[in-house]
Amino acid sequence: DIQLTQSPSFLSASVGDRVTITCRASQGISTYLAWYQQKPGKAPKLLIYAASTLQSGVPSRFSGSGSGTEFTLTISTLQPEDFASYYCQQLNDYPRTFGQGTKVEIK
Amino acid sequence: EVQLVESGGGLIQPGGSLRLSCAASGFIFSSYSMNWVRQAPGKGLEWISYISSSSGTIYYADSVKGRFTISRDNAKNSLYLQMNSLRDEDTAVYYCARELVRYCSSGSCSFFDSWGQGTLVTVSS
Numbered sequence A: 001d002i003q004l005t006q007s008p009s010f011l012s013a014s015v016g017d018r019v020t021i022t023c024r025a026s027q028g029i030s031t032y033l034a035w036y037q038q039k040p041g042k043a044p045k046l047l048i049y050a051a052s053t054l055q056s057g058v059p060s061r062f063s064g065s066g067s068g069t070e071f072t073l074t075i076s077t078l079q080p081e082d083f084a085s086y087y088c089q090q091l092n093d094y095p096r097t098f099g100q101g102t103k104v105e106i107k
Numbered sequence B: 001e002v003q004l005v006e007s008g009g010g011l012i013q014p015g016g017s018l019r020l021s022c023a024a025s026g027f028i029f030s031s032y033s034m035n036w037v038r039q040a041p042g043k044g045l046e047w048i049s050y051i052s053s054s055s056g057t058i059y060y061a062d063s064v065k066g067r068f069t070i071s072r073d074n075a076k077n078s079l080y081l082q083m084n085s086l087r088d089e090d091t092a093v094y095y096c097a098r099e100l101v102r103y104c105s106s107g108s109c110s111f112f113d114s115w116g117q118g119t120l121v122t123v124s125s
Helices: none
Strands: A004-007 A010-013 A019-025 A033-038 A045-049 A062-067 A070-075 A085-090 A102-106 B003-007 B010-012 B018-025 B033-039 B045-051 B058-060 B068-073 B078-083 B092-104 B107-115 B119-123
Touching: A004 A085, A010 A019, A019 A033, A019 A085, A019 A102, A033 A062, A033 B107, A045 A062, A045 B107, A070 A085, A085 B045, B003 B092, B018 B033, B018 B092, B018 B119, B033 B078, B033 B107, B045 B068, B045 B078, B058 B068
Parallel strands: A010 A102, B010 B119
Antiparallel strands: A004 A019, A019 A070, A033 A045, A033 A085, A062 A070, A085 A102, B003 B018, B018 B078, B033 B045, B033 B092, B045 B058, B068 B078, B092 B107, B092 B119
16 A cells, blocks of 8 residues: 655744745655645545645645655644645555645644 | 535444445546545544445555455445454544546646545444
8 A cells, every 4th residue: 555644743923924844755666646625623635646746726826746655744824714624645556545734723 | 516425424433334325426436536534633634444445455554454445336336444453443423425537748647526424423331
């Protein structure tokens, strides 16, 4: 199985900060990676697919990059509504594994 | 508008069985592959099962293989998860998720674009 390791697991930041979350895959997955945002008590929401393609309706302050084994999700200017948990997911193979998550909290 | 609504969760004793349903609307259900994803309390997301649009291809996570069965009824726009031999560690919110496939620079890529609100399954004596 392909393992995904996110870092950091927890991040404390302020409104207006630039935030970067990393997702490392245990083997190459090309660009078959998606990022999701989840707020407490809610279902995950797709942000980015194919490593760098912004889902329709998602603000442009979110961006993704990477290929192979290393990927990043960047929030250029953190907004109050961005405080949430973020998960990467590989869609290169089954099982469709997720990273363990990164919780972004208010500093 | 795409809508996915899960139902069937509840409190069940270890060793028991439960059947979850996911009612789909707002899109042509028979054209899309579907998945089940779960989240234990305070934990991360765990993919557990996939079914293709025609039910011809099915996958399971090792953690549920042999105990859970995914199925769908395209005439009823519904996805199901039959859960048998339930264990304490199956306690989680269970989400159904639609899988979308698009052409990307690296070929055809897929992702989960729509999710239900989830249904809570609690396994406890």
